[in-house]
Amino acid sequence: MPIGKFLERLFQLVPVLLGVSVIVFLMMALTPGDPVDIMIGDQQISEAEEQILRRDLGLDQPLIQRFATFLGNAATGNFGLSFYHRRPVIDVIAERLPATIELSLVALLLALVTAIPLGVLAAVKKNTIFDRLATVGSLLGVSLPGFWFGILLLMLFAVHLQILPVSGRIGFTSEVSPITHFLLIDTLLHGRPDAFLDALSHIILPALTLGLPMTAILMRVTRTSMLEVMRQDYVTFAEAKGLSRKRILFRHALKNALIPTVSVAAIETGSLLGGNMIVETVFGWPGLGRLVVESIFVRNYPLVQAAVLFYAVTYVLLNFVADLLYTLLNPRVKL
Secondary structure, three states: OOHHHHHHHHHOHHHHHHHHHHHHHHHHHHOOOOHHHHHHOOOOOOHHHHHHHHHHOOOOOOHHHHHHHHHHHHHOOOOOEOOOOOOEHHHHHHHHHHHHHHHHHHHHHHHHHHHHHHHHHHHHOOOOHHHHHHHHHHHHHHHOOHHHHHHHHHHHHHHHOOOOOOOOOOOHHHOOOOOOOOHHHHHHHOOOHHHHHHHHHHHHHHHHHHHHHHHHHHHHHHHHHHHHHHOOHHHHHHHHOOOOHHHHHHHHHHHHHHHHHHHHHHHHHHHHHHOHHHHHHHOOOOOHHHHHHHHHHOOOHHHHHHHHHHHHHHHHHHHHHHHHHHHHHOOOOOO
16 A cells, blocks of 8 residues: 555544544533533532632633643543542553453454354354344344343342353452553463463453344444455356365455454454443443443543543544555455
């Protein structure tokens, strides 16, 4: 890909991010409720003390000035202080981000190892009972609300069967000192297989809930792409040469059928990050999504704005990566 075309496409992301920044800022600014009143609560303070607090938080400035300050600080990676935590926003987000990334990666892995084989089998066994069941399952996976499915899993495996924990990342007795801040990796680095199994048991249910819609989408994409590839001339020619069905599927058809699957998976990874708010809240997962929900309730403007902007940047960049992957896997497509 020419470097000029790459830079041109990269610069096109700037207006998108600027638009997201405007929308996020205005939505938080126009949301009913005063963060100062929420912070004060039932405490009795004078009007002068309230004005001092409002000035310290920057809420005494006009809306335009607050937005200009927000953009200027965001450009340098400074999102100010969290109203609730009284600490730099970037530090608070950094503490919660590893839990969200770990959950998203496990959900992505579960989706890929499940969706691709099911999609291939559904294409190979077209119009059979398996294909119809896979189609119905994919429709259900897309249609079921995440919070409802998560609650069902909790009721079955955590409440009734009591084989999986209800919430959290790891049990109190299995905690280990952080190295990478990814518990599944840290427990292995510490040589604690018992702690690894404990962390794995905590992440299974939220990962299943988060990865279900992605599994359904990727399975349908893989099936459709596989059926289209199987009708291509080079597959017919390979069959005419007498190649085995297995070799045709895995050496020729699958390689090309996975091109759209890889692209869609890159895009859906951004959806995993953005869709984890409800899942993390249902399962008490101490990640960024749950932190955003908590911050919305207390009108913690700087943290919500920074977190949503992070989600937007991640999603836009993953879409950009998906475009790049598609052009690399299929050179006939140009940006």
